[in-house]
Amino acid sequence: MKSISLTRISVILVIIVMSSCATDDGYVRTENQSNLEQRIIELYGSKDALILPLSNDYSNIPSDINNPITAAKVELGKMLFHETGIALNAIMDEGMTTYSCASCHHADAGFQSGLQQGIAEGGSGFGLKGEGRTKSSLYLEVDLDIQPIRNPSVLNVAYQDVMFWNGQFGGTGTNFGTESSWTEGTPKEINNLGFEGVETQAIAGADAHRFKIEAEFIENSSYKELFDNAFPDIIPEERYTKLNGALAIAAYERTLLPNQAPFQLWLKGDESAMSSNEVEGALLFFNQAKCFNCHTGPGLNGMSFHALGMNDLEGDNIMTIVDEATKKGRGGFTNNPEDDFKFKTPQLYNLKDVTFYGHGGTFQSVEDVVRYKSAAIGQNQDVPANELSEMFVPLNLSETQINQITAFLELALYDNNLQRYSPDTLPTGSCFPNADAQSSIDLGCN
Numbered sequence: 001m002k003s004i005s006l007t008r009i010s011v012i013l014v015i016i017v018m019s020s021c022a023t024d025d026g027y028v029r030t031e032n033q034s035n036l037e038q039r040i041i042e043l044y045g046s047k048d049a050l051i052l053p054l055s056n057d058y059s060n061i062p063s064d065i066n067n068p069i070t071a072a073k074v075e076l077g078k079m080l081f082h083e084t085g086i087a088l089n090a091i092m093d094e095g096m097t098t099y100s101c102a103s104c105h106h107a108d109a110g111f112q113s114g115l116q117q118g119i120a121e122g123g124s125g126f127g128l129k130g131e132g133r134t135k136s137s138l139y140l141e142v143d144l145d146i147q148p149i150r151n152p153s154v155l156n157v158a159y160q161d162v163m164f165w166n167g168q169f170g171g172t173g174t175n176f177g178t179e180s181s182w183t184e185g186t187p188k189e190i191n192n193l194g195f196e197g198v199e200t201q202a203i204a205g206a207d208a209h210r211f212k213i214e215a216e217f218i219e220n221s222s223y224k225e226l227f228d229n230a231f232p233d234i235i236p237e238e239r240y241t242k243l244n245g246a247l248a249i250a251a252y253e254r255t256l257l258p259n260q261a262p263f264q265l266w267l268k269g270d271e272s273a274m275s276s277n278e279v280e281g282a283l284l285f286f287n288q289a290k291c292f293n294c295h296t297g298p299g300l301n302g303m304s305f306h307a308l309g310m311n312d313l314e315g316d317n318i319m320t321i322v323d324e325a326t327k328k329g330r331g332g333f334t335n336n337p338e339d340d341f342k343f344k345t346p347q348l349y350n351l352k353d354v355t356f357y358g359h360g361g362t363f364q365s366v367e368d369v370v371r372y373k374s375a376a377i378g379q380n381q382d383v384p385a386n387e388l389s390e391m392f393v394p395l396n397l398s399e400t401q402i403n404q405i406t407a408f409l410e411l412a413l414y415d416n417n418l419q420r421y422s423p424d425t426l427p428t429g430s431c432f433p434n435a436d437a438q439s440s441i442d443l444g445c446n
Contacts, residue, residue, distance in 0.1 A: 032279045033271050039286050040267075047267045052156075052259040052298045055421070061254055062158045064196040069251045072229035077252025078423055079226065080213065080245050081105075084435040085428040087121065088212035091143050094136070095121040101205070101249065102433030104151045106130055107418040110350030111256055112153040116361035117318055120145035120209050125438035129353065132442060133434070141319045145209055148313060148322045150361040155418075156299030156347040158254040163197035165343045165359045166326075166333040167305065169204060170197030174303050178334050188333075198253055202246040213245035222427040258349040258415035266412070274412045281408025284401055289374075291405075293391055294345045300413070302345030305330040306389040309341070309378020310358040322360075327382065329359070341383045350418065352410045367406045374402060 040047050053060040058069040080086065081101045090096045104118030105111045112118075114130020122144035124136040135144060149165055157163065162170035168181070171191035182191040187204035195203070206213060218224050218240040230248055231239050258264070263282065265273035274282070285291045294302045307329070312322045325332030331340035343359045357363040362379070363372065372379070374397040378388055397405070426432055431445030439445075 029271055030276065030279070032276065032283060036279055036283050036286070039283065043286060043292060050298050050300075051267050052257045052264055054259060055255040055257050058255075061257070063254060064199050064250070066195055067199050067247045067250060069254060070230065072226070073231075073248045073251040074255055075252075076223075076226040076230040076245075077248035077250065078421070079223070079426055081249050081252055082423055082432040083426055083428065084430045084432055085221075085426070086211045086213050086217065086245075088217065089207075089210040090121050091210070092122075092138065094138050095210075097430065098434060098436040098439075099123065099145070099209075100433050101209070102422075103130075103133075105154045106433045107422045108353065110153055110353035111155045111418065111421075112354060113151040114354065115317075116150060116315065116356045117146055117313060117320070118151040119319075122146075123434065123439075124436050126434055126442040128442075130433075131355075133439075135319060136436070144319060146320050148320050148326045149359055150313065150356065152346060153350070154253050155256050155258055155349050156301060157198045157256070159297050159299035159301055159347070160198070160344075161196050161303060162344075163201040166330045167197070167303075167344050168333040169201040170195075171200060172196050181333055181335060195250075199247055199250040202250040202253070203243060206242050206246050211242075213242040215240040226427070256418075256421055258413070258418065260417050261349060261413050261415040263408075263412040264415075275407070277404055277407045278412040279408075281404035281406070282412065284397075284405050285408055289395055289397065289401070289405055290391070295348055299347045300349065301347035305339065305342035305344055306391060307341040307383060307387050308343070308373070308392050309380045309383045309388050310343075310360060310372075311362040311380045312360040314360060314362060341380075341387055342389075348409060349413045350415055352414060366409050367402065370397075370402050370405050370409070 037047060040050065044050060056071065058071075061069060063069045084097050084100045087095065087097050087099050090098070099120040103120045103123065104113040106114070108114065108129040114127065115133055119133055119135065122136050122139035123133045125132045125134055127133065135141065152165060161173040162168070162175050167174060168188050169191065171182075171194045173196070175191065182188045187208050190200050190204040193200065193203070218227055224240070227240050227244065231244050234244065262273040262278065294304060294306065296302055312327050328340045330342040330344070331337060351357070351366050355364055357366065357369050363369050373392070374395040376392050376394045378385065431440045431443055434443070435445070
């Protein structure tokens with residue numbers, strides 16, 4: 001009888017202990033959950049520091065003081081961002097009204113391109129995630145609207161004060177002191193307007209990507225009402241302009257926040273949002289792997305530039321020459337040799353939507369990048385070893401640890417509902433993000 005009583009007591013104690021750690025739905029908090037929370041608090045003061053705001057919480061989304069975010073401006077920007085009808089400066093007639101900003105930055109690919117090298121004008125087709133877009137047979141490669149570097153994602157740009165891999169767009173903050181590089185007659189000249197990077201790139205991009213946003217187009221479409229709602233304080237004579245259209249696009253881009261990702265849900269209190277493997281990966285991310293040194297804040301990005309020795313665009317499908325300025329990254333913009341081969345720290349959400357990584361898109365998976373950073377052996381022979389970042393050092397991660405970090409990056413940072421940021425239809429009724437003949441077939445447009 002005595003042994004039975006002791007057994008019963010043991011069972012009761014186990015039940016009491018389990019109950020004290022369980023939530024109402026039976027979930028039991030693990031030690032790693034507690035350790036992760038403690039580590040984030042240690043680094044940032046609270047879990048709140050990493051929480052992305054709701055996309056309509058405009059007062060908490062970082063914005064340009066010269067371009068306050070409003071619902072009407074975001075709505076206009078969303079339409080213009082996807083609008084193929086503004087592609088009115090195409091080099092060839094066949095390219096007119098066939099592409100948009102979203103040709104190279106769309107929801108299906110995590111708001112980057114579905115290709116290693118995105119194509120706006122001169123592209124044909126879409127596929128499922130933009131991976132089926134190819135060069136139109138009507139175009140010479142020299143006439144294509146393509147970049148000599150991989151298209152970065154526009155997710156979490158609200159947390160970046162300068163834009164592009166070399167940070168060349170933005171007339172504030174990080175770019176103070178680079179004024180001599182704001183070359184007259186180039187898109188970099190737009191920095192002189194004094195806007196932050198998101199706005200500056202949107203303004204410069206309107207011309208660079210052969211769009212035309214002007215009164216004639218606006219006043220002859222239902223865009224007029226959208227502009228009226230977005231810019232009511234600007235007199236009509238100055239309201240329907242490329243500048244205001246670009247500022248609306250920038251306001252929209254700032255709201256592209258992957259705030260439904262499991263890690264975001266975990267930060268808000270849902271401790272069942274991440275698997276144990278993903279929690280282990282997060283612990284490594286914020287500890288031993290030292291990822292947090294560069295990838296920080298709600299966007300898990302950074303405004304620092306690092307030389308990691310990754311290759312530039314290369315491969316059989318690359319349709320442009322990578323110039324020396326592009327190869328030098330930040331140094332190609334600032335003309336400071338100390339900045340050579342350094343590239344901006346990218347955001348980390350929704351990475352698994354594509355199959356190429358790095359500024360040259362030369363890695364095939366997230367795991368490949370984790371392995372590369374763990375080994376810390378530069379792949380680009382043109383980057384001198386003594387110019388590699390001092391943070392690019394061997395981590396000696398085990399196979400299990402590599403898999404856990406990969407799980408955190410691929411799964412816990414994946415918002416599977418980015419389509420909420422895409423319009424159902426456009427005011428012009430145009431197909432989007434592309435409207436060439438093959439894309440219209442791929443996308444099921446009439």
